[in-house]
Amino acid sequence: MKTIEVDGIKVRIQIWDTAGQERYQTITKQYYRRAQGIFLVYDISSERSYQHIVKWASDVDEYAPDGVQKILIGNKADEEHKRQVPKEHGLQLAREYGMDFYETSACSNLNIKESFTRLTELVLQAHRKELEELRGPPRAPTLTRLEEEEQQPLQGEDTPKTCWC
Ligand SMILES: Nc1nc2c(ncn2[C@@H]2O[C@H](COP(=O)(O)OP(=O)(O)OP(=O)(O)O)[C@@H](O)[C@H]2O)c(=O)[nH]1
Numbered sequence: 001m002k003t004i005e006v007d008g009i010k011v012r013i014q015i016w017d018t019a020g021q022e023r024y025q026t027i028t029k030q031y032y033r034r035a036q037g038i039f040l041v042y043d044i045s046s047e048r049s050y051q052h053i054v055k056w057a058s059d060v061d062e063y064a065p066d067g068v069q070k071i072l073i074g075n076k077a078d079e080e081h082k083r084q085v086p087k088e089h090g091l092q093l094a095r096e097y098g099m100d101f102y103e104t105s106a107c108s109n110l111n112i113k114e115s116f117t118r119l120t121e122l123v124l125q126a127h128r129k130e131l132e133e134l135r136g137p138p139r140a141p142t143l144t145r146l147e148e149e150e151q152q153p154l155q156g157e158d159t160p161k162t163c164w165c
Pocket of ligand 1: 019021076106108
């Protein structure tokens with residue numbers, strides 16, 4: 001669980017790290033069903049992990065709800081000396097899928113906050129209607145309401161007070 005602030009709203013996010021190994025795939029797919037945002041992560045020092053993204057993306061298409069938000073991540077960006085996947089390839093794949101793309105490093109803390117904030121923003125935007133309801137109606141009273149209030153007789157000391165707060 002993590003609380004982050006996006007556009008002045010505190011959002012509590014629940015993060016699940018699914019197992020990448022083949023033998024856990026049956027369980028992993030069950031987690032997709034209630035996901036609102038998904039990071040598809042490969043390792044920039046492993047061409048194989050990059051090739052695997054196609055399979056992950058098709059699983060997400062099959063099992064995740066419609067409208068789930070997705071971001072492509074190339075992790076281990078601190079391991080430049082071991083790089084097998086050029087940044088351009090990540091960008092290109094993300095473009096094909098219509099996703100945002102970040103290179104991150106869990107070790108040097110590169111783009112971790114940025115990518116989580118972005119995915120949360122995308123999820124919030126996708127649920128804009130519910131978000132507006134959460135924010136509530138505008139606070140300023142309308143002119144009509146003010147006029148109506150002015151016509152109300154003032155409450156005397158002897159009349160029971162309702163809450164004025
Ligand atoms: N250099 C570097 N190593 C990392 C980074 N992120 C993770 N690692 C290392 O990579 C290894 C695998 O990390 P995990 O978090 O277990 O990767 P995973 O994809 O969740 O693995 P599965 O649970 O098998 O799916 C560990 O040794 C981590 O310390 C990173 O940004 N940079």
